[in-house]
Amino acid sequence: MVAGQGTHLLGEWYGCDFSAIALNDAESLRATCLDATRTAGLEIVGDAFHQFQPQGVTGTVLLAESHLAIHTWPEAGFVTVDVYVCNYLEDNTHKAMALYGALIGHFQPAQENFAKVLRGRSHTDGLRGGVPRLLRSN
């Protein structure tokens, strides 16, 4: 492991049922995210959530391991989620997957786009779907 290596999960969730639980409210969604983060074994070092009007929430949880970010568009039944964990001291990928899985369980999307990006290492090394990425040198 080196400082720069990490796992970034990107999700786009369609057809989420916002009527099922209190996901429209920033404070409720914050509590849900913080609880899921702790349960996944990740360390919270800060957070910020914002309530849009008439609807929609955006929020991030700062982790010792990097961050969780979530954005909701209830009017479209749409949510995007990012879970990014560095693997500085240990491989935290399983914790990231646990957090991602807990959140998707709350939103119950009808369809999901998912990508796993390995940050800070060879871009052809182990990416699901063999995702290439652009490498530039200054």
Place this chain on the structure above:
Amino acid sequence: MVAGQGTHLLGEWYGCDFSAIALNDAESLRATCLDATRTAGLEIVGDAFHQFQPQGVTGTVLLAESHLAIHTWPEAGFVTVDVYVCNYLEDNTHKAMALYGALIGHFQPAQENFAKVLRGRSHTDGLRGGVPRLLRSN
């Protein structure tokens, strides 16, 4: 434009010079990020920054358009940056690029990994480097 469409810039910066300016300090880095965000024409709705000991900062700026996230490892000269903007009312990609460019100007990395991911639309539509992504249906 639909609610789910957005542009996500992912950067990994190597060989950053942390001695050049006050990038080791959470409050200074926060001020730098907030200023760069405003200058890029993006709307700040919240933020959270955390100072690690003995070094390193992690922070996010919540945007009306989605978020900025930054993580620094001064001991390794390494920084990761995410700039994610939705394109709900207009295409904010140029603003995201402006913010990304301003921040990279502060850190002056010797090498950069960069990827642009289009969130919430066809994964083969316009991705730099032709990045494919995994599509799953529940």
